Amino acid sequence: MNDIDAWVWWLVAAVALGIPLVVTAMPEFGMLAVGAVAAAAASGVGAGTVAQVLVFVAVSVALIAVVRPIAARHRAQRPQLATGIDALKGRQAVVTERVDGAGGRIKLAGEVWSARALDTARAYEVGQQVDVVDIEGATAIVI
Template sequence: MQNNPWVGWAGAGVLLAAAELISMDFVLVMLALGVFGGALGAAAGLPFVLSLLVSIVISVGLLGVLRPNLVARFHGGPELVTGHAALVGGTAVVLDEVTDMAGTVRLSGEIWTARAYDPHERIEPGTKVRVFEIDGATAVVHPD
């Protein structure tokens, strides 16, 4: 290793790149690329301090320039909606007549208590309805 310091740099780069496969946050891969730059410097005969400086400059540059673009591309997108919020806007089928006070619907394969969004409306069984909101354990619906 004394004759080939680049091997130590390359080994550290491989370890960082492998750790990135677990973390998936694009930080360790930027550090790994910086360390590979340090390995190239060491292979070219640069002293340790200059190889370290090359590694730091490359890592910081990649973290500042490349990582934000990668994060935006791979981690961006719509937020995952779960729970009751995922049911809003969905369709259901009326099982028992739905009024402003009571009723049941089949929503996402489950039976839910329901009430009509319009207080003067009666929705007959078999009617397709859209979920306007979830109020506690009750789906507030209106005809589709």
């Protein structure tokens, strides 16, 4: 295999490593693909086979050692901004129609919601403030 063909093979390897990246969503394959592209570049500037393999290994290992822990840390963090029904949990609402275990209505975030009491033996009267603990469908569960 001559130097001109070597960089082509490294690019083929990069594409081959990119396919499982897309299919499995495992970022390690992408880091190996970047290592193969770096080896192709080394081949393009005339590096020998041993140097190309060393560039591939060094770049791949460096990316896995540096990027993977950062990606894992970001993946483990919960989003800082709650949206949708998650943003409504924990908010206060005002009872607009008596709320008990069977149902009722509250004003939550400027909208009227159906609601029911978490404690079925408890009832909340019009004007009382309640806390939303959960949302089930279109019904707020309050205490």
